[in-house]
Amino acid sequence: MAALMERITGTLAGIRNPRTGADVMAAEQVRDIATTVDGKVRLTLLLAPDDDATLVRDVRQAIEALDGVTDVRVDVRDPAQSTPTPARRAPAAPNASMNQPKAPAAGGMGRALPVMDSAPAKAPPKVPEPVAYPHLGRVIAVSSGKGGVGKSTVAVNLAIALAKAGHRVGIMDADIYGPNLPLMLGVDAAPAVRDEKIIPLEAYGIKIISLGFLIEKDQPAIWRGPIVMKIITQFLRDVNWGQLDYFLVDMPPGTGDAQLSLVQATPVHGAVIVTTPQQVAVGDALRGVKMFERTGVPVLGIVENMSWFENPETGKPIAVFGSGGGERLAKECDLPLLGQVPLDPRIQEGGDTGRPIVHAEPESKAAKAIGQVAQRVIERLAARHG
Numbered sequence: 001m002a003a004l005m006e007r008i009t010g011t012l013a014g015i016r017n018p019r020t021g022a023d024v025m026a027a028e029q030v031r032d033i034a035t036t037v038d039g040k041v042r043l044t045l046l047l048a049p050d051d052d053a054t055l056v057r058d059v060r061q062a063i064e065a066l067d068g069v070t071d072v073r074v075d076v077r078d079p080a081q082s083t084p085t086p087a088r089r090a091p092a093a094p095n096a097s098m099n100q101p102k103a104p105a106a107g108g109m110g111r112a113l114p115v116m117d118s119a120p121a122k123a124p125p126k127v128p129e130p131v132a133y134p135h136l137g138r139v140i141a142v143s144s145g146k147g148g149v150g151k152s153t154v155a156v157n158l159a160i161a162l163a164k165a166g167h168r169v170g171i172m173d174a175d176i177y178g179p180n181l182p183l184m185l186g187v188d189a190a191p192a193v194r195d196e197k198i199i200p201l202e203a204y205g206i207k208i209i210s211l212g213f214l215i216e217k218d219q220p221a222i223w224r225g226p227i228v229m230k231i232i233t234q235f236l237r238d239v240n241w242g243q244l245d246y247f248l249v250d251m252p253p254g255t256g257d258a259q260l261s262l263v264q265a266t267p268v269h270g271a272v273i274v275t276t277p278q279q280v281a282v283g284d285a286l287r288g289v290k291m292f293e294r295t296g297v298p299v300l301g302i303v304e305n306m307s308w309f310e311n312p313e314t315g316k317p318i319a320v321f322g323s324g325g326g327e328r329l330a331k332e333c334d335l336p337l338l339g340q341v342p343l344d345p346r347i348q349e350g351g352d353t354g355r356p357i358v359h360a361e362p363e364s365k366a367a368k369a370i371g372q373v374a375q376r377v378i379e380r381l382a383a384r385h386g
C-alpha cells in the first residue's frame, strides 16, 4: 500500500471546491498535513469566507475513509489570516494514485511527525463589524446558560405563536453542535438553492434554516470558532428569508462561540433567557443574561420553563424542579418574567414528533403561557424600537 501521506494527498486531490472548481490540493487550500505512525492525521484547511463550509466535512470524511487512519483533525483557518508556508506547501498532486510505488514526499509535501503538538501560532482573529439585515425584522436570540432547559422548545413555540398572531417569522438553528429544529418542527430536507440563495424550509407558518438540513446525521461536530461565525453569517446573508417581522435564533447552550458570533455578525434586538426553576439552572441563566448585557444586547426578559406539573388527579400544581427560580432571576437582573411554562408531557411528545404544542394543543396551559410570552416580547420590542 502506498504511504499514508501519499494516499491522503491523492484522495484530497479528488475533492473539488465548488466555488472555484479546483481541487483542494491544486488550490493549495490544504496545508501542514501531519501524520503519526499510529494513523493520526492533522491538517490545516484554508477556508475563505465565500467557501462552502461543507468542504470541511468532505475533507474529513475522505481521510477518515482511508485504511490505517485512526483519527483526523482538521484545523480550519481563514486564508487572509494565515501566513504562507511555502516550504511545506503541498504541490498539486492530482495523479498521486493509491497504487503508485512509494515516492519520497516531493517538495516537502507534508511531514510524518511522531507527535502532533506543533500547532501553528494563530493570529488574533479580527472582529468583524455587525451587518444589519433589515429584511429580517427584529432579531431575537433565545438563549440560556444550560442545555436541556427548553430553549429550542420555547424558541419553536414562540415562533409559531408570533406567526399565529399574524407576523412574518423566521427561525434559525444556531445550535450547530446539536441542531434539533428539524426534529421539533418535523421538517428535514435539503433546502433548494435558487439564484445563489438557500430557500428556507417552512412549517407551521414559519421559515426555518438549520445546519441539520445541510449536514449528514450523526457526524461528529468539529466546528470551531471561525467556522461557527461563517455558518451564522451564511444563514443570515445567503438564505432567501424574504421580508420578516421577527427572526428568532435558537442558540446552543452556554455563553460561547455561537453567542459571540451572532452579536458580531448582526445587531441583535433582544435576547430571551430560558431557565428552569432550579437554583443551578438559574445561576447558569444569570451568566447568560450578563453575557448579552456585556455585548450590548438588551435582554427582553426571562422565561421559566418546566415551572410546575399539574397533578392529573387533583389539578393541583406540583413543583417538580423547585419554584421561584425565574422570578428570583428576574428580580436580581431587574427584568420582567415573561412567562412560566408548565411541565407537560405533550410538549416532549410534540417535540419528538414535530408537532409543537402551540400548534397541537393550543388550549393547553403551556401553549397559552407561550402565547403570553410572544405578546410580551412584541410589546417589549415595540417599546424599544417602535
Ligand SMILES: Nc1ncnc2c1ncn2[C@@H]1O[C@H](COP(=O)(O)OP(=O)(O)O)[C@@H](O)[C@H]1O
Binding pocket: 144, 146, 147, 148, 149, 150, 151, 152, 153, 154, 180, 305, 306, 307, 341, 342, 343, 344, 345, 346, 347, 348, 349, 351, 352, 366
Ligand atoms: N415544559 C416542558 N414540558 C415537558 N417537556 C419539555 C418542556 N420543555 C422542554 N421539554 C423537553 O425537554 C427536552 C429538552 O428541551 P429542549 O428544548 O431541546 O432544550 P434545550 O434547547 O435548552 O437544550 C426536550 O425533550 C423537550 O421536549
Ligand SMILES: [Mg+2]
Binding pocket: 151, 152, 153, 175, 180, 250, 251, 252
Ligand atoms: Mg436546543
